[in-house]
Amino acid sequence: MREVYLDHAATTPVHPEVAEVVHAHLVDAYGNPSSLHRFGRRARSAVEQARERVARALAAEPEEIVFTSGGTEADNLAIRGVARRAGSGHIITSQIEHHAVLHTCEALETEGFAVTYLPVDAQGRVKPEDVAAAIREDTILVSIMAANNEVGTIEPLAAIGAICRRRGVLLHSDAVQAFGQLPLDVGALNVDLMSISAHKVYGPKGIGALYVRRGIRLTPLMYGGGHERRRRPGTENVPGIVGLGMATEIALRELPDRPQAMAAVRDQLIRGIGETIPDVVLNGDPVDRLPNNVNFCFRYVEGESILLALDSKGIAASSGSACTSGALEPSHVLVAMGLPHDLAQGSVRFSVGRGTTAGDIDYVLGVLGPAIDRLRKMSPLYAERAGGGPRAGGTSLEG
Amino acid sequence: MVEASAYTDKVMEHFFNPRNVGEIEDPDGVGRVGNPVCGDVMKMEIKVKDGRIADIKFMTFGCGAAIATSSIVTEMVKGKTLEEAMAVDNRQVASALGGLPPAKLHCSNLAADALHKAIEDYRSRAKPAG
Ligand SMILES: Cc1ncc(COP(=O)(O)O)c(C=O)c1O
Ligand SMILES: [Zn+2]
Numbered sequence: 001m002r003e004v005y006l007d008h009a010a011t012t013p014v015h016p017e018v019a020e021v022v023h024a025h026l027v028d029a030y031g032n033p034s035s036l037h038r039f040g041r042r043a044r045s046a047v048e049q050a051r052e053r054v055a056r057a058l059a060a061e062p063e064e065i066v067f068t069s070g071g072t073e074a075d076n077l078a079i080r081g082v083a084r085r086a087g088s089g090h091i092i093t094s095q096i097e098h099h100a101v102l103h104t105c106e107a108l109e110t111e112g113f114a115v116t117y118l119p120v121d122a123q124g125r126v127k128p129e130d131v132a133a134a135i136r137e138d139t140i141l142v143s144i145m146a147a148n149n150e151v152g153t154i155e156p157l158a159a160i161g162a163i164c165r166r167r168g169v170l171l172h173s174d175a176v177q178a179f180g181q182l183p184l185d186v187g188a189l190n191v192d193l194m195s196i197s198a199h200k201v202y203g204p205k206g207i208g209a210l211y212v213r214r215g216i217r218l219t220p221l222m223y224g225g226g227h228e229r230r231r232r233p234g235t236e237n238v239p240g241i242v243g244l245g246m247a248t249e250i251a252l253r254e255l256p257d258r259p260q261a262m263a264a265v266r267d268q269l270i271r272g273i274g275e276t277i278p279d280v281v282l283n284g285d286p287v288d289r290l291p292n293n294v295n296f297c298f299r300y301v302e303g304e305s306i307l308l309a310l311d312s313k314g315i316a317a318s319s320g321s322a323c324t325s326g327a328l329e330p331s332h333v334l335v336a337m338g339l340p341h342d343l344a345q346g347s348v349r350f351s352v353g354r355g356t357t358a359g360d361i362d363y364v365l366g367v368l369g370p371a372i373d374r375l376r377k378m379s380p381l382y383a384e385r386a387g388g389g390p391r392a393g394g395t396s397l398e399g
Numbered sequence: 400m401v402e403a404s405a406y407t408d409k410v411m412e413h414f415f416n417p418r419n420v421g422e423i424e425d426p427d428g429v430g431r432v433g434n435p436v437c438g439d440v441m442k443m444e445i446k447v448k449d450g451r452i453a454d455i456k457f458m459t460f461g462c463g464a465a466i467a468t469s470s471i472v473t474e475m476v477k478g479k480t481l482e483e484a485m486a487v488d489n490r491q492v493a494s495a496l497g498g499l500p501p502a503k504l505h506c507s508n509l510a511a512d513a514l515h516k517a518i519e520d521y522r523s524r525a526k527p528a529g
Contacts (some may be wrong), residue, residue: 081474302439304462308414342435378420378466380442380458381435 050245082219151284161190187351203247432518
């Protein structure tokens with residue numbers, strides 16, 4: 001069966017060049033980077049080359065890069081690290097952050113920190129003026145993602161960075177989704193801490209990094225050896241780090257063209273859905289949007305049932321809602337954007353990747369329309385919808 | 400196909416080939432449960448003849464489990480007496496599907512509830528007015 005993977009925002013396939021260097025460092029360059037001998041030195045130089053590559057991609061200095069076990073740890077290290085160092089204070093974040101940020105902030109609330117969760121507009125954008133208004137005397141950190149993982153909206157990070165710099169407040173950004181898709185310059189953005197993850201950019205899972213602007217002191221999450229300038233102990237994940245370095249190098253090399261090519265495929269899917277399926281709503285910003293993200297609500301049907309239908313035809317996508325333990329839980333992102341719950345239940349995210357072709361999109365469009373149609377025909381909400389009867393041709397593409 | 404799906408083959412089979420989908424013209428009883436704000440919505444309609452479920456149809460908005468449980472419930476009770484149908488519970492529905500993931504058990508509650516509501520609706524209509 002034809003297989004079309006449109007879940008690149010969840011994770012990406014490892015690039016062959018990345019797999020090659022990971023393998024080489026698993027098998028050959030197995031030394032411990034802390035060892036003085038030649039085996040150790042080989043591993044050390046591989047780690048430091050990767051650090052330089054990641055630093056270059058963010059316009060940072062190598063010593064400002066801390067390798068972590070992924071985006072989640074980078075977010076935790078940034079937020080907990082700053083908070084614990086400060087001891088007390090106020091943190092500002094948004095309602096649409098990844099759970100790695102939201103749940104970290106919630107945990108800090110139980111430890112006595114105050115947290116403001118900023119609302120977003122209907123496109124999922126944080127308003128810079130809301131950030132400015134929320135900053136207090138005791139604000140120790142602002143954490144706003146560079147781009148949202150569910151709806152793809154790109155946040156006005158530069159404007160938020162300028163405000164934070166002016167007010168003397170540290171800014172962390174979860175750039176896990178933006179990395180490799182958007183140019184990121186921590187100096188120009190005035191970002192002090194930035195999280196990235198390898199597996200979203202054709203690298204291995206379980207490896208990521210936190211950019212920490214020089215001079216910022218963090219309390220580490222763990223205690224052990226003096227690795228990563230005492231910010232992250234433990235023998236380095238050399239194959240992972242090298243894989244992240246290579247993935248970063250490829251992403252940087254392709255940044256001038258690849259995102260535009262992906263956006264063309266993305267737009268083919270957005271247009272195709274809008275033209276062939278009635279009663280759909282595009283979620284997220286139509287323009288300021290990650291090149292890989294398509295997110296639609298399909299009225300009168302539920303997301304998981306759409307995913308099952310797609311999966312049976314070899315198509316992989318994902319849904320923000322999850323029908324679990326007692327209630328369908330709509331995505332916190334869509335709810336924050338003001339979507340009614342019943343509409344939010346029918347959301348599906350398609351995230352294209354570097355290998356997605358126009359033919360793949362044609363195939364998906366051929367499957368999706370009939371699948372939605374079939375589910376709507378058994379939906380009581382569709383039968384009872386305002387006006388009833390088959391709707392006069394015409395698509396409502398809102399939002 | 401779905402490899403290592405959280406759902407049994409039986410669930411998937413009912414999801415892709417649901418039995419008795421649709422609406423009954425002039426039903427004798429209607430049961431509607433759930434609401435779109437908190438999750439799955441099911442509607443069951445029955446036609447009763449000689450104390451038995453002569454016909455039953457459903458419409459469901461919801462996840463794969465919700466659709467499959469609705470489908471199998473209609474199959475389980477068609478032709479059964481109302482008493483037999485009232486005795487069908489969510490456990491029987493789930494086991495008829497070869498089990499459901501724990502997080503999805505509430506969907507089987509809904510299917511049994513919708514059926515019972517339809518029967519109660521029939522019984523309340525059958526009572527003489529006043
Ligand atoms: C925005 C965002 N932040 C953080 C993460 C977590 O990254 P990781 O899977 O590397 O822990 C993800 C991916 O799941 C993400 O999309
Ligand atoms: Zn359900």
